Amino acid sequence: MSKIENVRVRFAPSPTGPLHIGGVRTALFNYLFAKKHGGAFLLRIEDTDSTRFVEGAEAYILEAFAWLGIAFDEGVGIGGPYGPYKQSERKSIYKKYVDELLEKGLAYYAFDTPEELDAMRKRLEAEKSRSLQYDASTRQDMKNSLTLSPEEVKEKIENGTNYVVRMKIDPGETLVVNDLIRGKVEVQSDILDDKVLYKSSDGLPTYHLANIVDDHCMKISHVIRGEEWLPSAPLHVLLYRYLGWSESMPAFAHLPLLLKPDGNGKLSKRDGDRLGFPVFPLQWKDPKTGDFSQGYRENGYFPEAVVNMLAFLGWNPGTEQELFSLEELAEVFSLERVNKSGAKFNLDKALWYNQQYLHKKSNEAILPAFKSILKEKWDTGVMGEDAKNEAAILISNEKKLLQIIGLVKERMHFTKEFWEQTYFFFVAPTTFDEKVIKKRWSAETPTHLQQIVALIAEEPNMDATVLENKVNLFIENNALNMGKIMNCLRLSLVGTSMGPHLWDIVEIIGKEETIKRIDFACKTISC
RNA sequence: GGUCCGUUCGUCUAGUUGGCCCAGGACGUUAGGUUUUCAUCCUAGAAAUCAGGGGUUCGAAUCCCCUACGGACUACCA
Numbered sequence: 001m002s003k004i005e006n007v008r009v010r011f012a013p014s015p016t017g018p019l020h021i022g023g024v025r026t027a028l029f030n031y032l033f034a035k036k037h038g039g040a041f042l043l044r045i046e047d048t049d050s051t052r053f054v055e056g057a058e059a060y061i062l063e064a065f066a067w068l069g070i071a072f073d074e075g076v077g078i079g080g081p082y083g084p085y086k087q088s089e090r091k092s093i094y095k096k097y098v099d100e101l102l103e104k105g106l107a108y109y110a111f112d113t114p115e116e117l118d119a120m121r122k123r124l125e126a127e128k129s130r131s132l133q134y135d136a137s138t139r140q141d142m143k144n145s146l147t148l149s150p151e152e153v154k155e156k157i158e159n160g161t162n163y164v165v166r167m168k169i170d171p172g173e174t175l176v177v178n179d180l181i182r183g184k185v186e187v188q189s190d191i192l193d194d195k196v197l198y199k200s201s202d203g204l205p206t207y208h209l210a211n212i213v214d215d216h217c218m219k220i221s222h223v224i225r226g227e228e229w230l231p232s233a234p235l236h237v238l239l240y241r242y243l244g245w246s247e248s249m250p251a252f253a254h255l256p257l258l259l260k261p262d263g264n265g266k267l268s269k270r271d272g273d274r275l276g277f278p279v280f281p282l283q284w285k286d287p288k289t290g291d292f293s294q295g296y297r298e299n300g301y302f303p304e305a306v307v308n309m310l311a312f313l314g315w316n317p318g319t320e321q322e323l324f325s326l327e328e329l330a331e332v333f334s335l336e337r338v339n340k341s342g343a344k345f346n347l348d349k350a351l352w353y354n355q356q357y358l359h360k361k362s363n364e365a366i367l368p369a370f371k372s373i374l375k376e377k378w379d380t381g382v383m384g385e386d387a388k389n390e391a392a393i394l395i396s397n398e399k400k401l402l403q404i405i406g407l408v409k410e411r412m413h414f415t416k417e418f419w420e421q422t423y424f425f426f427v428a429p430t431t432f433d434e435k436v437i438k439k440r441w442s443a444e445t446p447t448h449l450q451q452i453v454a455l456i457a458e459e460p461n462m463d464a465t466v467l468e469n470k471v472n473l474f475i476e477n478n479a480l481n482m483g484k485i486m487n488c489l490r491l492s493l494v495g496t497s498m499g500p501h502l503w504d505i506v507e508i509i510g511k512e513e514t515i516k517r518i519d520f521a522c523k524t525i526s527c
Numbered sequence: 528g529g530u531c532c533g534u535u536c537g538u539c540u541a542g543u544u545g546g547c548c549c550a551g552g553a554c555g556u557u558a559g560g561u562u563u564u565c566a567u568c569c570u571a572g573a574a575a576u577c578a579g580g581g582g583u584u585c586g587a588a589u590c591c592c593c594u595a596c597g598g599a600c601u602a603c604c605a
Contacts, residue, residue: 014605049604114603130529133601164603182532191530191601199603207605231531231600254532257599261538264597312553316540320552339540341533342598349539349554359567411566421566436564486563498565 007039008221010075012211014046015057018284018293019064021345022226022258022267025310029255029338030224031070032311035330039221043075044214045086048204055287064281068303069326082218087210094205097213097243098165098198106242107197110134110144110166111156133193136171165198167208167239175234180222180253180335187234195235208232212239215250223250224335227342228266230254253335256314257342267345269293277347281306300414302361305353313343323356355413363405367398369415370405374426377419383426390513391426400508407500407508421499425508428517429495432525436497440487446522448485449492453515462511464503471503492521 011027013019034041043065045058062077074080084090101107112120112134120142121132131137139146144166145153157163171190179185197209205213215223233252240249258267261275272279272294283295296306307326317324317332324332358366374395377383383391394400408421452471459467475482490502493514499505506514 012605016605046605052604110603112603117603128528131601132529162603166603185531187531193601196603201603206603211605226599227532228599228605234531256533259598266599312539314539318541318543320541322553336543343540344538346538346554352554355567408566410568483563488563490564494564496565497563500566502563 004037007037010042012044016052032333040073043072108145164196166194177233224253259342259344300416302357305357309353363402424494433496464507468503
């Protein structure tokens with residue numbers, strides 16, 4: 001696939017809360033597209049709605065991408081030649097273009113109060129009017145610079161009356177958006193309303209104007225964003241024209257939405273709480289309510305797994321390969337392979353991806369996670385208090401810990417499962433699974449186990465294979481029931497019928513501990 | 528309501544220039560195998576009349592039309 005020159009794309013979130021995985025995927029696709037073509041990927045913060053600003057949201061966004069390994073080339077927190085990258089810091093830039101549109105007669109002042117706007121909609125509704133919009137068919141009945149005399153307008157502005165600037169859209173024109181994913185989309189200008197571009201209340205533009213001005217000033221080549229923007233794309237095309245920038249207008253690509261796993265509709269924050277999976281990359285604490293929302297990071301997902309899983313929602317490489325690193329994704333990514341229809345989020349697949357990445361990791365790579373869980377368990381006292389006990393010795397033996405990881409890694413999906421998979425290496429069972437006792441334990445079991453204890457006791461070489469061969473030979477020679485003996489042995493050492501190869505466990509916990517546990521089980525279990 | 532977008536196994540999807548597709552892969556699911564156990568792993572299977580209907584064509588999941596259904600948007604939010 002040929003490279004496109006001078007690619008510059010941006011991710012432009014609003015700091016109105018934590019970043020949701022739909023947004024993360026949009027950012028990811030932008031990033032991949034930029035890397036694929038050797039272009040630049042920028043982060044712009046769209047904070048033109050001062051009323052919705054949420055403390056900490058911006059820091060959250062930066063931290064989330066740092067965790068995911070998605071790096072920006074320019075933008076908030078990084079800097080760059082086209083800054084500032086935060087819209088609230090670009091006020092004066094927008095004002096210039098608002099004035100230009102006003103001068104050209106492509107925009108006008110409107111003084112209607114929220115109550116008056118509300119009344120207008122109610123009136124239109126009552127009249128069964130087809131459109132409830134502020135547009136060419138209704139603006140002549142409202143208070144704006146098209147209906148008021150120049151003197152009245154001047155007076156109102158000088159009096160400090162709040163106003164907005166609306167884009168003047170005339171009917172009867174077909175607007176065309178050439179979308180890279182959806183093809184040609186046509187819309188009649190009649191259905192567009194006279195969008196508010198600027199509000200005097202805070203001196204800031206609204207999304208539509210700020211977006212177009214910034215994309216132009218920052219030399220954005222491709223606008224890759226969610227499908228929810230498709231309906232307003234024709235308006236944006238028109239704005240580029242109003243500002244005389246049609247020639248350099250970026251290409252558009254509207255991504256399919258991420259949908260709820262059950263039912264239909266956009267994936268939302270609530271779905272995560274309701275269905276019990278994270279909707280955010282990182283945990284988020286709502287500064288107002290203090291409520292926590294789960295995050296992939298805190299739930300134990302690897303960033304590589306989250307990236308890989310997200311990349312496959314709405315896109316695929318067209319081959320049967322499913323595991324891709326971020327670098328590999330950047331190599332094969334293309335917008336032509338992005339789907340048109342929305343993708344339902346699938347938790348099972350997310351789990352599977354994490355498992356795949358866990359299995360791919362070296363034992364050394366996940367040792368720190370194992371150690372921190374062990375430390376936490378040690379601190380809570382579940383392994384006893386004696387600083388020199390068996391568990392303490394084992395914890396300090398890195399070689400053994402790596403050996404244990406090798407034994408249990410394949411059985412896990414997350415590193416957080418370490419304790420449930422390895423507790424028996426550190427803590428002797430005190431209770432025994434009743435079901436196993438019922439099924440396997442019998443009156444003569446203690447006798448047989450003691451015979452095996454004797455075999456273990458005399459064995460100088462505590463090697464898993466050596467012990468296995470020795471005990472198997474004993475079982476065969478005495479015509480004992482292999483399944484029964486082995487399960488009772490496991491029950492004695494682990495407390496239940498789960499876990500890795502028995503003799504590997506014995507090799508690690510050692511002769512003394514093994515014998516101690518079997519003795520305890522024989523004394524404790526009665527039938 | 529209006530406008531726009533979409534519709535292949537339960538889910539993510541392959542299928543882009545019509546024939547190799549009575550539709551392939553993955554997740555999940557079922558069965559069997561491996562294992563002393565659980566998990567992993569391996570093998571096999573079930574699972575989409577390609578939303579429905581009508582065309583065009585020797586031939587359509589792939590092209591055209593209609594219908595249905597779903598979604599997004601419809602703020603001085605982004």
